[in-house]
Amino acid sequence: MFIYKDVTLKEIFDPSEYVNQMTTLERDKLNIRNADQAIKHNTWESIFEIFIKKTNIGYVKIYKDLENRKAYINGIYILPKYRQKGYATKTMILVLYYVFFYFSMHKFETSVFGFNKQSYNLQKKYLVFESERKESLFHRGKFYSKYYFRLLRKEYADLMFKYKINIKDIKVL
Numbered sequence: 001m002f003i004y005k006d007v008t009l010k011e012i013f014d015p016s017e018y019v020n021q022m023t024t025l026e027r028d029k030l031n032i033r034n035a036d037q038a039i040k041h042n043t044w045e046s047i048f049e050i051f052i053k054k055t056n057i058g059y060v061k062i063y064k065d066l067e068n069r070k071a072y073i074n075g076i077y078i079l080p081k082y083r084q085k086g087y088a089t090k091t092m093i094l095v096l097y098y099v100f101f102y103f104s105m106h107k108f109e110t111s112v113f114g115f116n117k118q119s120y121n122l123q124k125k126y127l128v129f130e131s132e133r134k135e136s137l138f139h140r141g142k143f144y145s146k147y148y149f150r151l152l153r154k155e156y157a158d159l160m161f162k163y164k165i166n167i168k169d170i171k172v173l
């Protein structure tokens with residue numbers, strides 16, 4: 001569990017999912033015989049439920065690319081009635097901690113379509129804009145660009161300093 005102020009991220013894990021995605025040869029190569037061994041090899045996706053006290057208010061999914069030491073957000077969702085209260089922001093702070101401290105990644109990457117203003121704002125505030133793919137989605141009669149953001153390991157400390165985020169306020173249980 002990762003805790004920052006009133007937000008807790010709890011990892012959910014179904015080992016069979018990971019084992020089923022492997023071929024027999026891969027399983028043999030990694031010597032995966034059971035669920036416990038599969039957990040140790042869960043190096044590609046982490047799914048977290050977001051809790052406020054005992055209420056599950058959303059989720060965030062993170063893909064990890066260990067070979068290139070990169071992590072991506074593959075979806076962040078907050079239930080509508082809990083939006084605009086800073087919960088996604090705190091989740092992002094925990095995700096960055098998880099990526100850079102817990103998993104020692106080199107780079108964090110996200111992307112968002114232009115129609116999604118709230119997600120765009122969140123990414124723009126905490127990450128560094130990297131590129132735009134112009135008009136790459138046709139959505140409800142209009143073309144929208146896709147925007148790519150990043151944070152490098154060496155940029156993470158500056159971000160923490162800028163937003164006065166104290167690493168000591170993050171708890172790992």
Ligand SMILES: CC(C)(COP(=O)(O)OP(=O)(O)OC[C@H]1O[C@@H](n2cnc3c(N)ncnc32)[C@H](O)[C@@H]1OP(=O)(O)O)[C@@H](O)C(=O)NCCC(=O)NCCS
Binds near residue numbers: 111
């Ligand atoms: C995108 C999404 C995750 C943002 O969640 P959220 O919890 O509302 O985000 P936050 O509350 O942290 O930030 C939203 C706004 O509230 C403001 N805010 C932050 N703390 C606040 C607080 N304590 N009280 C009131 N507002 C606050 C933020 O400054 C931000 O304002 P801005 O958009 O003008 O920058 C949410 O809208 C969502 O689930 N959308 C649907 C799924 C989706 O599109 N996911 C992204 C796919 S790329």
